Amino acid sequence: MAAERAKARAVVIGAGPAGLMAADVLSAAGHAVLLADAKPSVARKFLMAGKSGLNLTKDEPFDVFLFAYAEAAPMLRPMLEQFGPQQVQGWAEALGQQMFTGSSGRVFPVAMKASPLLRAWLARLVAQGVEMRTRWRWTGGLQSPRFATPQGEMMPAADVVVLACGGASWARLGSDGDWACYMAPDQIAPFQPANMGFHVAWSAHMQPHFGQPVKNVILSAGPDQIRAEFVLSHRGVEGGGIYAVSRALRDGAMLTVDLMPDLTTDQIRSRLANAPRKQSLSNRLRKVLRDPVKQALVMECARPLPDDPAPLLKALPLPLTSPYPLDEAISTAGGLRFAALDDGLMLKTHPGVFAAGEMLDWEAPTGGYLLTACLATGKWAGESASRFLTTPASF
Incomplete structure (x- = not known):
């Protein structure tokens, strides 16, 4: 079939939080916007994130908030200063969502979903x-994007393109990382799992x-430490506490x-x-721990028990083997390097092509940091694309 051509001044690829925000900014500025997504419906990972309570952001001092982004913090700072935790809350409230802080x-959101x-x-x-x-899958072309659609190949005219293609986890929800093949190899940092569980060979x-x-x-891994909880599974350990230290664990801690x-x-x-000496050490541990799950962990990970097990109860080593697979991670590290982008998130090699969201090379723990940065970079890229449409000579 011959390629059909549709018309739109701005094409946004990916309808997750970053892409939706870029489309919002561009359309509010009066530009025509085509928003394309490969899945049958939009924002699938966003909806999945809200199933257990939509944690949009975190209310804490800005420098503490920024610290969560580690080496990407300097690049993300201006975007988060413009659209950080307070602005995210105001944005959601303007959309009719009452917010609360835990x-x-x-x-x-009070609705939680x-x-x-x-x-x-x-x-x-x-x-x-x-x-x-929807059902428009990007098949290549940066300044002149091509899409495989139910109606055949489409090549919508675009004066600007905003890429918001997601990371490389949860492919069934749309983030499969396939977009990386359309970039130069030196523009991409290898994908790695982030906020993931770890395998343990349990008995x-x-x-x-x-x-x-x-x-x-309290979980400790390298320089990271957090008071939290985690969950035992037949494969290993997972849950919020594990995710918070997963980067250090992934790096070998x-x-x-x-x-x-x-x-x-x-x-x-x-x-x-003080426990009766006639009792076995395991019985004394049971009475001191008062938690069968914790006792099971000690017996699993620390046998044969030393005569003085107290230090072990303060720093019990868990024998992790490997991270859960990349596609099962909540988010990913790696992606499009900031060095490939200018200060407006435009590709240096392709004027008029911008990028935002989790496809950029940054990572952060769960707790509101992921969604806030996706929204902030989507807004930044959308505003940069809008300026490019208005005054391209300034770029």
Whole structure:
């Protein structure tokens, strides 16, 4: 079939949070926008993130918030200064979503789900004239993008293109990383899993505890430490506490767990000593720990038990083997290098082509950091693309 041509001044590829934000900014500025996504519906990963409570951002001092982005913080700083935690909350409220802040500083819509926010956002985009196309898979071409669609190949005319193609995890939701093949190899940092679980070769004795949380512990890995909880699974360990230290674990650090963070080693030793000496050490541990899951972990990871197990209870090593697969990670590290982009997130090699969201080479822990940076970079790229349309000679 001969290639058909449709018309739109701005083409946004990828309808996740970053792409939706870029389309919002461009259409609000009066530009015609075509928003294309490969899946049958938009924002699938965004909706999945909201199933357990949509954590949009985190309310904490800006420098603390920025620190979560590690080496990418200097590049992201201006974008997050413009559209950080306070601005994200104001944006959601303008879309009719009342917000609340939890005890940990995490910020959620009162509705907790992503769907009410998404419906209101899509209604605004439609009112601003955004033309949405689903089942449009980008098949190459940067300044002149091509799409495989149910109607055949489409090549919409574009004065600017915003790439918001996502990372390389959760391919079934649209983030498969396939876009990297359309970039020069030196523009791409290799993809790695981020915010993921880790395999452990458990013995059969651990089976009764699979699915159980390990609560009120401190996890340590390299320079990272967090008081949180995690979950035991038949494959290993996962959950918020593990995700928070997953980068250090991925880079080779050992994981240790403080099972009794409110007691010192000497206090634990004293409690063990006060138990009747005729009892076995495992029975004394059971009475001191008062948690069958924690006791099971000690017996799994620390046998034969030393005569003085108190230090182990403060730093129990967990024998991790490997991270869960890339496609199962909540997010990914790697992607389009900032060195390939100018300050406006435009590709240096392709004027008029901008990039945003998780496809950029940054990573952050869960807790609102991921969504905030996707929204902030989408807004930044959209504004840069709008300026390019208005005054291309200034670029």
